Amino acid sequence: MRxxxxxxxxxxxxxxxxxxxxxxxxxxxxxxMEVCGxxxxxxxxxxxxxxxxxxxxxxxxxxxxxxxxxxxxIDEGLSLVEAQQAIFTTFGDVMRVPGRHGxxxxxxxxxxxIRMVYSPLDALKIARDNPDRHVVFFAIGFExxxxxxxLTLKRARQLEVANFSxxxxxxxxxxxxxxxxxxxxxxxxxxxxxxHVSTVIxxxxxxxxxxxxxKPVVISGFEPLDLLQSIVMVLRQxxxxxxxxxxxxxxxxxxxxxxxxxxxxxxxxxxxxYFEWRGLGFISQSALKLRPEYAAWDAEARFxxxxxxxxxxxxxxxxEVLKGVLKPHQCKLFARECTxxxxxxxxxxxxxGACAAYFSYVHRRAxxxxx
Amino acid sequence: xxxxxxxxxVELDLSGxxxxxxxxxxRRTINIDLLDPPPAAGEWVLIHVGFAMSRISGGEAAxxxxxxxxxxxxxxxxxxxxxxxxxxx
Numbered sequence: 001m002r003x004x005x006x007x008x009x010x011x012x013x014x015x016x017x018x019x020x021x022x023x024x025x026x027x028x029x030x031x032x033m034e035v036c037g038x039x040x041x042x043x044x045x046x047x048x049x050x051x052x053x054x055x056x057x058x059x060x061x062x063x064x065x066x067x068x069x070x071x072x073x074i075d076e077g078l079s080l081v082e083a084q085q086a087i088f089t090t091f092g093d094v095m096r097v098p099g100r101h102g103x104x105x106x107x108x109x110x111x112x113x114i115r116m117v118y119s120p121l122d123a124l125k126i127a128r129d130n131p132d133r134h135v136v137f138f139a140i141g142f143e144x145x146x147x148x149x150x151l152t153l154k155r156a157r158q159l160e161v162a163n164f165s166x167x168x169x170x171x172x173x174x175x176x177x178x179x180x181x182x183x184x185x186x187x188x189x190x191x192x193x194x195x196h197v198s199t200v201i202x203x204x205x206x207x208x209x210x211x212x213x214x215k216p217v218v219i220s221g222f223e224p225l226d227l228l229q230s231i232v233m234v235l236r237q238x239x240x241x242x243x244x245x246x247x248x249x250x251x252x253x254x255x256x257x258x259x260x261x262x263x264x265x266x267x268x269x270x271x272x273x274y275f276e277w278r279g280l281g282f283i284s285q286s287a288l289k290l291r292p293e294y295a296a297w298d299a300e301a302r303f304x305x306x307x308x309x310x311x312x313x314x315x316x317x318x319x320e321v322l323k324g325v326l327k328p329h330q331c332k333l334f335a336r337e338c339t340x341x342x343x344x345x346x347x348x349x350x351x352x353g354a355c356a357a358y359f360s361y362v363h364r365r366a367x368x369x370x371x
Numbered sequence: 372x373x374x375x376x377x378x379x380x381v382e383l384d385l386s387g388x389x390x391x392x393x394x395x396x397x398r399r400t401i402n403i404d405l406l407d408p409p410p411a412a413g414e415w416v417l418i419h420v421g422f423a424m425s426r427i428s429g430g431e432a433a434x435x436x437x438x439x440x441x442x443x444x445x446x447x448x449x450x451x452x453x454x455x456x457x458x459x460x
Binding site: 008037038041042045046064065091092093117118119120121122124125140141144145147148151196199200222223252258259260261264351352 | 434437454
């Protein structure tokens with residue numbers, strides 16, 4: 001058993017793995033989607049599939065924000081650098097995401113003023129330190145990062161920082177899950193719910209999955225044992241014919257979420273009528289834009305931005321991988337034209353993308369074994 | 372961006388919005404506006420992009436540090452913490 005020595009308690013890991021073996025009905029196939037990219041990373045890193053019977057399949061969900069970002073949004077954001085002589089700021093994860101004319105990192109190499117920040121408050125600080133330049137923050141992330149952008153905007157408004165704007169690419173996880181549930185090729189049996197997002201939104205928003213779609217949901221922590229225990233809880237529900245929202249992650253996830261964070265989101269953002277998700281298409285009410293009260297800090301309201309529609313390279317099968325129809329290595333470009341060093345699709349960019357995780361832990365290991 | 376970094380509150384600043392946290396002996400300023408009531412010195416929090424997002428126990432904090440290490444993300448987490456600039460003048 002690979003990596004088993006690194007597990008804090010190999011005995012508990014084995015017990016959970018044995019319990020999964022007992023609970024899994026050998027005459028059926030189970031498809032369980034882990035929604036969160038952090039879970040996807042952990043599943044590959046710890047080779048958890050090796051601890052599961054072959055009739056349990058983990059399907060990797062849409063919970064990696066840079067992976068689901070349509071390529072055109074990068075081009076739209078970068079257009080402000082030239083049009084407004086703006087300083088473009090964003091998180092490190094975005095720096096290597098390819099746009100039509102290269103990634104932010106490549107634009108920087110060509111002389112554009114592009115700065116990586118670790119917090120939206122740092123982008124605001126750059127604006128205050130450079131009052132004669134416009135500073136745009138390319139905001140991205142699910143409900144774990146969106147409240148931080150919201151508070152940064154409140155601060156910008158309070159301090160009347162005129163040379164600062166946000167280009168919001170924030171998305172919300174629940175409509176994406178609903179879109180997957182409504183898609184005709186959906187064959188999922190249950191969900192492992194995201195841990196950190198749920199500390200913000202709580203467990204309540206998942207109730208419809210159990211109630212309306214009769215699918216179990218177990219919100220999980222990130223340790224190998226957490227994930228195995230969550231699979232045990234899922235299998236028990238399926239065995240008993242129950243469909244409930246259960247919480248394995250403990251006290252970090254209150255049923256109602258983090259109220260100050262939810263309040264900040266509601267104060268600053270409203271839902272877009274629809275937003276494009278790479279691989280999933282347009283999903284209604286699935287993304288956040290700034291409320292009219294914040295128009296002065298909304299890059300989209302303030303500047304004429306090109307609407308850039310970029311279709312993914314035809315050979316890249318990011319969409320099929322995102323929906324769980326294909327495994328990463330089944331894409332025609334995987335490990336050939338598309339690698340973590342030179343990513344074609346966004347799933348290869350972030351360590352939380354299914355392709356990058358598969359490349360790092362399965363492909364490299366297999367290559368090393370045959371070398 | 373999706374990293375959750377555990378930190379122990381050392382002290383709150385006078386504004387009430389910011390606090391000094393310590394993680395593996397590194398001290399940095401974070402924002403605490405998303406926790407109600409605000410955390411007290413000695414409490415542990417999970418930090419996302421410069422903001423304390425939830426309270427955790429000391430044991431959970433140690434687990435999270437271990438997990439970051441096992442995932443090969445510990446150096447990245449420390450670089451992120453070290454990179455927060457908004458607390459400096």
